[in-house]
Amino acid sequence: MTSFLLRRTGQTVVALLVMSVLVFVGIFMVGNPIDILIDPAATPLERQQTIEAFGLDRPVWEQYWGFLTGAISGDLGNSFIYNQPALDLILARLPATLELAFTALAIALVFGIPLGIVAGLKPRAPLSRAIMSFSILGFSLPTFWIGLIMIMAFSVFLGWLPASGRGETVDVLGIPISLFTLDGILHLLLPALNLALFKISLVIRLTRAGVMECMQMDYVRFARAKGISEGRIVGLHVLKNTLIPLITVMGIEFGSLIAFAVVTETIFAWPGMGKLIIDAIAVLDRPLILAYLLITVVMFSVINLVVDLLYSVVDPRVRLEDQGE
Amino acid sequence: MARADDLTLDVRGLETRFLTPKGPISAIRDVSIQVRPGEIVGLVGESGSGKSVTGLSIMGLIDAPGEVVDGEVLLNGEDLRQISARRRRQLRGDRIAMVFQDPMMTLNPVLRIRTQMVEAIRAHDPKVGAKEALRRCRDALAQVGIPAPEERLDAYPHQFSGGMRQRVAIATAMLNGPDLIIADEPTTALDVTIQAQILAEVQTLCRERGTALIWITHDLSVVAGLAERLYVMYGGGIVEEGPVDPVLDHPLHPYTDGLIRSVPWHNEPGRPLNQIPGMIPALDRMPRGCRFHPRCDRADEACRQPVALREGPDNRRVRCLYPLGKV
Incomplete structure (x- = not known):
């Protein structure tokens, strides 16, 4: 029974990892959230600041690593829109x-x-x-x-x-x-x-x-x-x-x-x-x-x-x- | 033959029909079987001869589209076809019990043995306490040779071998000390060694308790050692009946003779095996008159007319115009 539960937990963790990679890469390919989020009238400087604030200027693997380390400590990041913890x-x-x-x-x-x-x-x-x-x-x-x-x-x-x-x-x-x-x-x-x-x-x-x-x-x-x-x-x-x-x-x-x-x-x-x-x-x-x-x-x-x-x-x-x- | 009230079971003129797309077809017709208290009776025939349908018809367990349409089934003088469904349920499992062919299928796979045995007691006597019921189940299991019955009661059917499951089924059938058990080829699916053990145990139990037994089988060697009297079925009807030894030693009906000759032990090694020519006809294509006549070398025109059961010597009866011995 214990080994069964342990194996199940392991499987779940693997599924979570695979899924998060897929979604991360998937969303990265679909489009740039900045184009949707930011006011078209914003100055290039404001635009650059927002991109940096969300960490969107860094390479995707670095962004994913940041997400992963956060996730392990229970922080799934703030919503872009609501600016509140997504999990909450x-x-x-x-x-x-x-x-x-x-x-x-x-x-x-x-x-x-x-x-x-x-x-x-x-x-x-x-x-x-x-x-x-x-x-x-x-x-x-x-x-x-x-x-x-x-x-x-x-x-x-x-x-x-x-x-x-x-x-x-x-x-x-x-x-x-x-x-x-x-x-x-x-x-x-x-x-x-x-x-x-x-x-x-x-x-x-x-x-x-x-x-x-x-x-x-x-x-x-x-x-x-x-x-x-x-x-x-x-x-x-x-x-x-x-x-x-x-x-x-x-x-x-x-x-x-x-x-x-x-x-x-x-x-x-x-x-x-x-x-x-x-x-x-x-x-x-x-x-x-x-x-x-x-x-x-x-x-x-x-x-x-x-x-x-x-x-x-x-x-x-x-x-x-x-x-x- | 003995009078009805001396008999445990007296079946007269039983007919069971099945509704098929081609119209109603009689699976068994004019079947009469008498069983005295404590008597062991063999019911023999090929697959499709109507043995199992006969057993189920006696129990009242024929499911739609089948239906018992004619005849009497007197159990201790009470006609099971006339009484209420409630009364029939009271008698089933109490006075008359049945054991089925496939031990892998007769026990419910998701219920413990104890549940399946105790309910057989409680269904007929709800006042029996849990301890008393369990004690009876344990004793019943021990009597059919199941080791450590106390622990086995908590087991599920898949934890038993085929032979053990059939023992459980037999023990369950015996729980309420019925007057009659109908056993529908219960050892066919088992090894010969297991079969021999179970046969011996059943024989002993029936003798000890005075339980009558109808043993349905296609295996002549089984009935030869077990039964006192024998009914031979062909094409949905009884073709010959009588005490086991005379019937097997000097069969009257050509079909019985063919059946006995088909058992390989009568054969010299190296010579072709005996067989009955032709095949058992499909139920919707049963010939008129004697149903065996197309396969019989003694048949003539007269066999195309209905043939009645005739009395023979030694309490024997045969449904044949030209029997092999003297009638």
Whole structure:
């Protein structure tokens, strides 16, 4: 277990290094941030001063080295635009995005798994067909369009739910959270549902396929021969086997949930980091982009780690020591 | 034959159909099997003869698109086809149990052995305490020859070999002391040495507890040493039945004869092996009348009409117009 964790940490560090080099060189090639940042009317002297202030006059490897030494001590540099530490800017927005993503994930699982089980147990029943039709819609309709329609329906016409912002938040351990106030939950509902829609469809399909496959297995027949009730067969024997592929896919998908959040955050004016990064890319705010991507890499590594741990809990055949090669 | 209330199992005229794109097809038809308390009965036939479908039909475990459409399945005089699903579930695993062919597949890979065994007890008697249930599981495992049963209860199926898994399955089937166990080729996937051990253990256990056993197999040598009576299936129907030794020594039905001759031990080395000409027909292309007649050298026009089971000597019965011995 310890060696497994150590190896994972090592892999994460390597991924961070490779990614930072790629992004650094990539942004260097895309364009000169000074051209975007500085007032075109500035004198050559002012221009030169700004370039030197940001260290952009030095060769790229020297700039990278400066970034790297800073990063090791926890300083990812100041944002060109905001002139504040990039890491602080990201971390200030991170809770909102994570809250949105986790709520969407929870919605996807809470609705997707039961619906998938129903559709998998009686694939030909009208209800199952209705569920599958819904999942096709969830798959095919673009997220941003659904979001707009939801705003139209629930905020504009019905006036039930707010269309933008985060609402009232409560600080938990210094982190603002919407989930603990009614106003916050109301604000969270639409964007989370919007973000979850695609994932609900995915969970339904995965669960349905898993249930249909497992119900054919000999161990289900054997359980029936033992006189076990259908409820226990489905709820324990089948569901636990179905969870294995579900955890794998949802682990990967949780990452994309954070990425997709950019669109949803934009539509619902959700103050997450999605909006921040889009703006940063537009003005080549290198420290901010780097900080965002580094945090994303760390998050993906943590998610994968959690998935592997869950996997070993659900599937006794998996031993962590054997993985990661 | 004995009266129904003396029998553990009395199956009469069982027919199971499968809905296929070509229309309904009977996988088994007019199958009647009688098992006395504590009796070990062999059910023999080639692949596709309907042995497994018969076992599953008796258990009521035929899944859609299959369906038992006709016949009676009397377990201790109670017709399993007439009772409620709830009552059927109560009887399954309690009075009648089943063991399947592939030991790698019958145990749930993600649940501990203890979970899978204890639930078999709790499903029928929720009042049994955890300690008592575990003790019974441990004893059951010990009885089928699993070393260190206490520790093995906490193991998962993948930590067992195929033979050990099948022992676990048999121990699970025996947990509630059923009156009848249907064993569907449980040793086919195992080495002959393991097979011999398991056969001996099952035989002993059934004798000790008075459990009746239907042993489904394609292997005549297995039933020869295990069973008291024998049913031979071909093309979804019983073609011959009777006590093991007379049936194997002097088969009445040409198919039984062919089956016995196909076992290589009857052959001199170097000479071509015996075989039955032709193949078992597909279920949707079963010939009319005697289903074996296209492969039979004794058949004539009369065999194209339905053939009834005829009484023979020594409590034997055969479904043939021109049996090999005297009927």
